[in-house]
Amino acid sequence: MDLKDFLRRVELFDSLTEAELEKVAAICQERSFHRGDLLTKQETPGEDLFIVTQGFVEVFLEAPQRVVVNLGAGQIVGEMALVDQGLSSATVRAVEEPTITQVIRFAQLEQLFQQDASIGFKIIRNIAADLSFKLRHRNLSER
Amino acid sequence: MASYKVSYVVIGMDHPGGIANLDHKPFVGEQVRLSDLTFEILEVFEIMPARGGFHYYHATCHPIPTDISSAGTHQESS
Numbered sequence: 001m002d003l004k005d006f007l008r009r010v011e012l013f014d015s016l017t018e019a020e021l022e023k024v025a026a027i028c029q030e031r032s033f034h035r036g037d038l039l040t041k042q043e044t045p046g047e048d049l050f051i052v053t054q055g056f057v058e059v060f061l062e063a064p065q066r067v068v069v070n071l072g073a074g075q076i077v078g079e080m081a082l083v084d085q086g087l088s089s090a091t092v093r094a095v096e097e098p099t100i101t102q103v104i105r106f107a108q109l110e111q112l113f114q115q116d117a118s119i120g121f122k123i124i125r126n127i128a129a130d131l132s133f134k135l136r137h138r139n140l141s142e143r
Numbered sequence: 144m145a146s147y148k149v150s151y152v153v154i155g156m157d158h159p160g161g162i163a164n165l166d167h168k169p170f171v172g173e174q175v176r177l178s179d180l181t182f183e184i185l186e187v188f189e190i191m192p193a194r195g196g197f198h199y200y201h202a203t204c205h206p207i208p209t210d211i212s213s214a215g216t217h218q219e220s221s
Contacts, residue, residue, distance in 0.1 A: 072163030137150035
């Protein structure tokens with residue numbers, strides 16, 4: 001599957017046109033992780049948005065130490081720091097060998113939003129839907 | 144082409160569950176792999192209305208007995 005075909009199946013890019021997807025694909029970089037490698041570290045500045053393409057990552061809170069969710073193909077990591085510009089809210093590490101991601105630098109994504117407000121609107125709306133889904137998942141986990 | 148975003152919640156063991164995309168609607172009895180363990184789906188329902196080509200489902204799962212005995216050890220992904 002080529003990159004655009006993959007991105008089309010990621011909720012983050014729902015409703016983007018072909019031309020808009022091309023612009024997003026141009027700023028994606030593939031990055032592979034070994035089991036145990038960190039994608040983000042809690043309470044450190046986030047600079048990248050990750051999209052899991054293969055494998056699983058676990059979202060880990062430091063105090064008290066616990067894994068709160070595993071994220072697989074098509075899921076995003078780093079969206080909270082992108083939206084609120086705060087420090088990373090959790091440590092995220094690869095738990096499968098290999099775990100492959102597409103990475104977008106926050107700075108490049110924000111530059112794209114400035115250049116094309118339609119892309120910015122759609123992606124931010126899709127991030128809101130993703131956060132809503134994660135909250136619903138958490139609520140269901142506590143039934 | 145539809146995509147299915149699924150919230151997996153595990154019962155019967157201490158496991159954080161997960162979220163992953165599928166290319167088909169999850170179904171009761173299906174076996175799913177979350178990180179290093181395999182689970183069987185017991186319950187499926189829609190948790191958000193479909194939007195665009197995306198469908199949103201919840202699945203409650205339990206561990207498959209063979210995995211219970213090996214919990215805590217790694218198994219290679221298929």
